[in-house]
Amino acid sequence: MPRKELIDKVKISDSMFLFQPCVGSSKYPGLITSAIDAFKHLDMDLITSDDQTCCGGFLTFTNVAQPTSTMPAVARNLAIIEDLDLDTLTLCNGCHTFLTEFSHFMKDRPPVQKVVNVILSMIGREYKGTHEVYHSLEIIYKLKEKIRERVVRQLKGIRFATHYGCHYLNGFKNTAIDDAHMPTILEEIIETCGGEIADYEENRTCCGTGLTQVILNKEQLSLPHTKMKLDSLNNTRADAVVVVCPYCLSHLDRMQHKLNRRSIGHYKTPVMHLVQFLGLALGIDVNRLGFDAHAITFTPFTKKLKERGILKETD
């Protein structure tokens, strides 16, 4: 159940800074092109910068780098974006959490912000805390009615399962724009574009990456957990899964592939990011969606769309 007062506070601008996520841009580059093209169709320019680096969240919460190091790094990224006078659009639950939490931490504690700015001053930058960070899910939900008007490919009869991931809804239990246990915003966006929702019991279950568990305890923790989720997903005959985080995307995509290789089950549900879904619905060039980079093939999906005339044969 979306929280109206918080949605009202989301600010839409003509241009926003696209914070490129590491996993997103390096493994699933379709996220970047889909986002840029899709938002163009919604009258919003997404600006990127070669000065923007990794948000640093992964390194911090895996204890490889201390917050004393990564907070200046975050502040540096945010300072660059501030200098462009733009609000930030994130595509990743992790980036979003890290940028938001640390920026609030600094804003609430002026002495900390001061110390961070001392370090930044040595590289000629300053973090003022003047702009906001929004998740693509928030911006897209706020633009729902505009999207409804501009849908080019009505996805009627196509079943989508949703996966919100953990950090946006759980980590921001009181300030996210929807409820952590029974959210509906992603479903609403999908239905706005004509899609059908495929419900499954493990909808709100973590994807299973577990931040480090996929690297450190894959066999013991990550894989059994993800298999449980994927089995539940298989029961619902979804044509695709829509996620809002590239780490979830990578995990759900690649673990299906891994389980298939081990002959443990047969998993073939392709996984896409919300911005790819949006791009698809708003009629951008299908090649720009970047489905090529996914391990679980989109061929049956695109075939179904072509059969129903949603995609042209030439797309």
Added chain:
Amino acid sequence: MARVGVFVCHCGINIAATVDVQKVIDAVLKLPEVKHGVEYRFMCSSPGQALIKKAIKDHQLDRIVVAACSPRMHLPTFQNALLAEGLNPYLVTMANIREQCSWVTKDRDRATAKAIDLVTRQIKRVIHHDPLDDIMVPIIKTALVIGGGIAGIQAALDIADGEQKVILLERSPSIGGRMAQLDETFPTLDCSQCILTPKMVEAAQHPNIEIRVNTEVKQVDGYVGNFKVAVERRAIYVDPSKCIGCGICQAKCPSKTAPDEFSGRISTRAAIYMPFPQAVPAIPVIDAEHCLKFTRGKCGVCEKVCPADAIDFADTPQQEILDVGAIVVATGYQEMDPAIYTEYGGMKYPDVITGLQFERLISSTGPSGGKIQRLSDGKVPQRIVFVQCVGSRDESKGHTYCSGICCMYTAKHAMIYKHHVPEGKAYVCYIDVRAPGKSYEEFIRRAIEADDVRYMRGRVAAIKKNDDHYRVFTEDTLVGRPVTIDADMIVLASAVEPNENAKTLARILGISFDADGFYSEAHPKLKPVETATVGIFLSGACQGPKDIPTSVQQGSAAASKVLSLFAKKVLYKSPQIAEIDEVSCSGCLLCLNTCHYGAIEQVTTQGKTKARAISGKCQGCGACVSVCKGKAIAFPGFNDDQLYEEITACT
């Protein structure tokens, strides 16, 4: 010249350990007005008071200063001592050398110096005290009980048995309250309706009780002994003087889709209805929102079939002013709607129900005739999980407090389920089990030992729906392992919370409520049924979550307060209230706008606007005195002479 007696109390070591009481006496004895001065260990004790009385006699004292604790503690005690010796009680004053002196410092010299200072000021002040007489206020010997639940019924019965008149007000169509919705009650498992209905009938037949249902309080004016309560009876479209309670209208009514509030909305009722078969009075009402005659202009079947010609579609709301001397607030509670607990399904799953809804399911007059069955498909549930603390003990989404009754009623529910379905499985997921009352602990043990109810310590984190049954995710914290329980019905013990409009009513009455919305008693330990507003009493769950025995106790307690109030011929009110001199009054009405109690009214005297104090309402706060530019307001006991003497005494 006045003859002042000074008494300095040791208060054990509370004062004497820090203040050198002998020094204080020695210092004040030097003042010319002081004719007698002693120190004593405990002035509030009988010998202490005897000292005062004896000194008044022996030394012909006419003013007394007692240097001791706060006047809030014992000023009345010493006033009585003066009265006993025939002196006006307003000729004694107290110097607070404890809370404001010995309790705020350990420095003996500074404390003693301050004590001497404080006592001297009181001596200089008290000389200017005049004898004052209490104001006499008549008492209307009719009580108003707001709320027809068990607490209200008990209060009404006790007041009525005390030969005083009671008006019992209830906003729903019948008295009975929450108890009427219950099946069996803990810890005895006796049938709730069976023990309640005799009391309801007694109240209906008692010559001193006037029951008014479908009525709400709209405005309250006045003060203790003399309240004017504006009430409104909703339009019910049935004439109570003609209706014989046969129930044909309810049976024939074609509109059957209104959600039934009495059953917690798990079933529907007709648009013309009695909330339950044993309703008192047994007069149905029409719910205009669901009545086809009102919504579509068609129907009128009830009018046609009524043998007593009691239907009156032209009925309108009726207002009335009641004159009463005391008010007992017994408005009870409501069950929280757990829809915000989205982790439990947000009340969208058909077989996840609340405690009250389960009560109606097991109740023989309920929607399933007492058969425990799933709301989704009517099957008898084989595994029920009872979830405790839904909305209680939850700072994040619900209420921080404990609702007090759920541990007991959940054990009861589980036991009744096991009695109905012996081969079924009942699990209770709890954090703590609170069973403080008489036979309560034994009741819980009976559930566990005799009826095989399985208790698991751990708060349920999530309930997921899996086709037609559910999975409950909890942890057995006593073993330290997460557990998943399959269930086909789940009962949420939802929190007890104040009624939706409790705050509105509080503002109308002028009583206060706490952060959770429950009405505030005058003192948490020693005055549980009084409010800070004299003449308005509390009883039952509106003051805080409680079980039936405690509600009945509070009903009787409130009744005893009312009866002792009514036993007086006349009420005495403190004379230390504002008096406005109309001659000096300029009519600026600043005082009227400052007064929080509505105790100043605008009058026209000889064509000029003036302010007049309503003595009955004035609480003696003094705000008006401070804003009056023309110094037209006098305040006996706090007039300028007294205050200036007190301030300037030692400067």
Added chain:
Amino acid sequence: MRETQLDWLPGFDKKFAELTHGMVKDLEKCLQCGKCTAQCPAAKISAYNPRAIIRDLRIGNVEKVISSHELWLCFFCSGCFATCPRDINFPFAVAMLRYAALSHGYGWNEVKKIKDPYAQDYYRTGLSVNEKERNPTIRRAIAKNSGTDGWIRTIRQKIGLSPKRIVSEQALGEIRFISDATGMTDLFKVICKKKAREKKWNYGSSADFIKIKRGPNQKFEGIQDELEKE
């Protein structure tokens, strides 16, 4: 060995509040209700138990927590925080406890596995994850799906982006400066060299893990509780 008061560090939870910069300042509010563990994905399939960890922190048995294997099993999903009726920010506590464990010698092997390649890549390229796909089976899958050689740089070019993500020299200079100045670079060196202490299974055992078996038609087995079997 039975736990005694000698195992309990006095006033730990107050110190912990300071250590976490006030982000976890209310462990005393924990009701031990168990909602966190009840929904925890890691607790379902291992001996990890957030409620038990808070119990140990409250009583001061810090050694048990930081020397345990279980501390390193948290998924960081924040489900515990989302469901906690007292809003205790437990994921943050885990991150801080892991730092505490590291400073006592536990957990360096875990951190080593993250440092290479992620932290190194960050220092080298400004990104924690690079487009070079190290897993040949994934590359083959991508190749098959896309009709290309399967390298991400090819896909990036195909959709109109530069082959690698560009991070400017200026940016690299800046983040390296920050890393050097704030001790991150030195920490990397320490991580390489540090020898980890042996952790213990303090809340359960390694047998609490589930084994996923290879091969066709293998049924998934998870932890079942006795009650469910009734």
